[in-house]
Amino acid sequence: MALPEKTRLEAREIIARYPQPRSALLPMLHLVQSEEGYVSPEGIALCAEELNLTKAEVGAVATFYTMYRRRPAGEYHVGICTNTLCAVLGGDAIMATVKDQLGIGHNETTEDGKISLEHVECNAACDYAPVVMVNWEFYDNQTPTSTRELVDACRAGSPPPPTRGPSSLCTFKQASRVLAGFNDGRANEGLQAGPPTLLGLEIAKQRGDDAPAYPTNQDA
Amino acid sequence: MLTPVLSRHWDDADSFTIDGYSRHGGYTALPKALAMDPDALIQLVKDSGLRGRGGAGFPTGMKWGFIPQGPDGQGAKPHYLVVNADESEPGTCKDTPFMMANPHALVEGVAIASYAIRASFAVIYVRGEIVHVIRRLQQAVADAYTAGHLGKDIGGTGYDLDVVVHAGSGAYICGEETALLDSLEGFRGQPRLRPPFPATHGLYASPTVVNNVESIASVPSIVLGGAAWFQGMGTEKSKGYTLYSLSGHVSNPGQFEAPLGITLRQLLDLSGGMREGHELKFWTPGGSSTPLLTAEHLDVPLDYEGVAAAGSMLGTKALQCFDETTCVVRAVLRWTEFYAHESCGKCTPCREGTYWMVQVLQRLEAGTGTEEDIATLLDTCDNIFGRSFCALGDGATSPIVSGVQYFRDEFVAHITGKGCPFDPVASTVFAGALA
Numbered sequence: 001m002a003l004p005e006k007t008r009l010e011a012r013e014i015i016a017r018y019p020q021p022r023s024a025l026l027p028m029l030h031l032v033q034s035e036e037g038y039v040s041p042e043g044i045a046l047c048a049e050e051l052n053l054t055k056a057e058v059g060a061v062a063t064f065y066t067m068y069r070r071r072p073a074g075e076y077h078v079g080i081c082t083n084t085l086c087a088v089l090g091g092d093a094i095m096a097t098v099k100d101q102l103g104i105g106h107n108e109t110t111e112d113g114k115i116s117l118e119h120v121e122c123n124a125a126c127d128y129a130p131v132v133m134v135n136w137e138f139y140d141n142q143t144p145t146s147t148r149e150l151v152d153a154c155r156a157g158s159p160p161p162p163t164r165g166p167s168s169l170c171t172f173k174q175a176s177r178v179l180a181g182f183n184d185g186r187a188n189e190g191l192q193a194g195p196p197t198l199l200g201l202e203i204a205k206q207r208g209d210d211a212p213a214y215p216t217n218q219d220a
Numbered sequence: 221m222l223t224p225v226l227s228r229h230w231d232d233a234d235s236f237t238i239d240g241y242s243r244h245g246g247y248t249a250l251p252k253a254l255a256m257d258p259d260a261l262i263q264l265v266k267d268s269g270l271r272g273r274g275g276a277g278f279p280t281g282m283k284w285g286f287i288p289q290g291p292d293g294q295g296a297k298p299h300y301l302v303v304n305a306d307e308s309e310p311g312t313c314k315d316t317p318f319m320m321a322n323p324h325a326l327v328e329g330v331a332i333a334s335y336a337i338r339a340s341f342a343v344i345y346v347r348g349e350i351v352h353v354i355r356r357l358q359q360a361v362a363d364a365y366t367a368g369h370l371g372k373d374i375g376g377t378g379y380d381l382d383v384v385v386h387a388g389s390g391a392y393i394c395g396e397e398t399a400l401l402d403s404l405e406g407f408r409g410q411p412r413l414r415p416p417f418p419a420t421h422g423l424y425a426s427p428t429v430v431n432n433v434e435s436i437a438s439v440p441s442i443v444l445g446g447a448a449w450f451q452g453m454g455t456e457k458s459k460g461y462t463l464y465s466l467s468g469h470v471s472n473p474g475q476f477e478a479p480l481g482i483t484l485r486q487l488l489d490l491s492g493g494m495r496e497g498h499e500l501k502f503w504t505p506g507g508s509s510t511p512l513l514t515a516e517h518l519d520v521p522l523d524y525e526g527v528a529a530a531g532s533m534l535g536t537k538a539l540q541c542f543d544e545t546t547c548v549v550r551a552v553l554r555w556t557e558f559y560a561h562e563s564c565g566k567c568t569p570c571r572e573g574t575y576w577m578v579q580v581l582q583r584l585e586a587g588t589g590t591e592e593d594i595a596t597l598l599d600t601c602d603n604i605f606g607r608s609f610c611a612l613g614d615g616a617t618s619p620i621v622s623g624v625q626y627f628r629d630e631f632v633a634h635i636t637g638k639g640c641p642f643d644p645v646a647s648t649v650f651a652g653a654l655a
Binding site for chain 2: 017018019020022023024025026027029030051060061064065066067068079082083084085087088089090092093120121122123124125126127128129130133135136137138141143144162164165166170175178179180181183184186187188190191192193194195196197198199200201202203204207209210211212214215
């Protein structure tokens with residue numbers, strides 16, 4: 001499907017952010033996904049035209065990065081961490097449960113286009129393991145049961161809010177727009193930090209531990 | 221014992237906003253820095269002893285000092301600051317909650333560091349899989365522009381700085397600084413041959429500093445507290461405070477900000493120890509690329525020298541703790557699958573070696589391996605280590621070599637017992653609920 005003219009103008013907006021145009025390529029590919037749900041042939045052509053590259057050059061970059069999808073993602077893209085720590089703590093069991101629930105495997109999408117599934121590598125939330133991401137928002141401390149319910153809610157179109165994230169879940173396309181560098185104005189939603197993030201600070205306060213105060217009269 | 225500086229106000233509900241940050245002295249380091257000579261600022265960071273918090277521990281001020289200045293040669297080209305926020309090392313989970321809770325500390329650090337190295341364009345390269353963190357960074361940068369902390373003529377000093385938040389797209393290799401630069405230039409993220417180093421030929425072949433999030437975010441407090449204050453924490457060669465991330469089979473996982481040199485035993489004592497009824501079997505001091513340690517290393521000082529003396533590396537201070545229910549062969553296989561998946565393919569030893577080691581480990585885990593397979597693994601590691609452009613290949617050998625070193629019997633048990641002797645359910649967090 002042809003991309004709207006708006007997308008081309010937004011691509012140029014991205015290019016204008018950088019000292020050299022080609023630096024815009026990764027965010028532009030996120031922009032393509034925000035329209036198409038994947039890196040479509042039309043999207044590759046648009047990036048190539050705007051950056052004076054060949055389609056092969058754009059395709060070579062797009063295929064290097066796992067976040068760029070070659071087939072449409074589901075409206076809700078479910079990523080289950082199966083790197084060692086999450087896998088051991090329950091990620092493997094969660095992945096098996098969801099595969100069974102949806103009848104699809106890694107990098108596949110349900111027939112109705114609602115859910116795509118991926119096993120992801122470490123997503124930098126090991127103190128909240130096992131971790132599940134939906135559209136790259138955190139669903140912390142999951143179990144097979146809680147993830148099964150989460151996936152059912154996504155299928156029904158009423159996902160719960162992320163554990164640490166905005167007050168409601170975006171679609172895959174909406175999230176891709178943020179990745180393209182377009183602020184959706186939702187940064188102020190949600191918690192500043194979850195309990196594990198604050199644990200050390202809390203213990204320090206209980207113990208009366210603190211860093212030394214800044215010296216009042218110092219020679220820098 | 222704990223020294224919250226960076227995390228000091230994370231318990232304010234609005235800690236991530238410009239108001240929340242400014243309420244506690246945020247953005248007071250910037251005018252102080254802008255009143256200083258840039259070289260004096262570089263000297264201050266050198267004097268503080270701050271070392272890179274992204275894993276390698278290279279002195280931050282020295283990195284800044286390598287940037288050629290002056291009107292000739294490379295010095296005449298534009299200078300760039302690139303923040304490595306591509307946090308992806310397995311087990312590492314400090315920069316992500318940091319940027320979610322207080323992106324402004326990073327933004328203020330970016331402004332100060334850019335001024336010091338005389339850059340007028342800076343990029344925060346953040347991994348793409350953490351959308352809410354990216355929102356917070358975008359908003360923080362926008363609010364800093366509005367407040368006059370970024371943009372044209374900052375604080376009336378005539379200094380201009382533009383900052384872009386750039387989302388990556390899912391590639392562990394882009395945490396390697398030269399691969400990150402290639403990625404930022406719009407190419408496949410593959411490491412470059414060095415020299416030349418980024419300090420002279422980095423982004424767009426211009427002088428570039430690449431620093432970790434925590435390193436840059438530590439700079440405002442160094443400007444405010446001074447080098448001696450910062451040196452007052454930590455050990456002889458590892459100065460200051462840092463974030464330790466405790467995860468795995470512990471009663472209470474989380475982030476702990478402490479002086480460099482604290483031990484895992486102290487952190488476990490503070491936080492409630494391993495989960496009830498279980499004991500520590502093995503752990504990583506700084507992510508999966510740092511060789512495994514065991515319960516005999518509980519008192520190793522967690523600073524750069526202490527962990528190196530114990531045969532590992534401080535890395536990212538990602539303390540992943542596993543108890544006796546965990547199969548070390550399974551853990552090592554999974555990490556090896558990760559490295560095979562993330563190997564960029566540029567260097568043959570890493571690309572081919574990781575691929576074959578996965579197969580050998582798979583048959584060992586399945587109980588169809590032989591003792592010769594263990595020797596093959598070690599031999600392959602020997603042929604990967606030190607034979608690739610970047611440290612990914614070296615990192616891939618860490619779990620295998622250390623795993624065999626400490627747990628050879630367990631590898632052998634998979635062979636003689638023709639299968640894995642462990643019950644994977646027992647190591648899950650919901651094991652009790654299923655029992």
